[in-house]
Amino acid sequence: MKETDLLELANQYLLEDVLVVVIALLVIGVMLKKTPRIADWLIPWLLTVSGVGLAWGVMGAISVQATIQGILAAGIATLGHQLWKQTFDKRKEDAK
Template sequence: MDDLWHLLPEDFHFIIPALWFIGYACKRTPFIPDWLIIWILLTIGVLAACNLYGWNIRSIAEGIIATGLAVFSHQIVKQTCNRAKDTIREGS
């Protein structure tokens, strides 16, 4: 994960927790389907990156990377927590 973190400039490090929060809010919103959440996060990530560094290919790529890191890190936490729950259920 540390290697992936260094792909982004320091200015982007705040985008990942922001995307986590936005994704959580979207997940709790009943009229937003789960499949749409990733597209919302991707759009926000790219827009945030382009607002920081201007509208160019590099900014778009960094917005995509920031979104990928946010989703990837969320899945690491989620799957690790679910693994612990699954282990408890299997032991019962």
């Protein structure tokens, strides 16, 4: 999947108002990653809960649609981070 595919996915399924939630979740994810007491496996769960809460706020309602938008925002933020990390960060296994 390329960066353009991710943008197309976001435009197709995510409401325009919720795109700001994706950016906020990327920032929150970076902060959580730098927090030593938070395990890596917990970060996607925290981002999902945060995404739902932020989507409720942005959309102004606690609804099924806002919940789904929050989950999608968290998924896109996590996928975007992993695409970046797997594409550009050098790993010890790849150096061999």
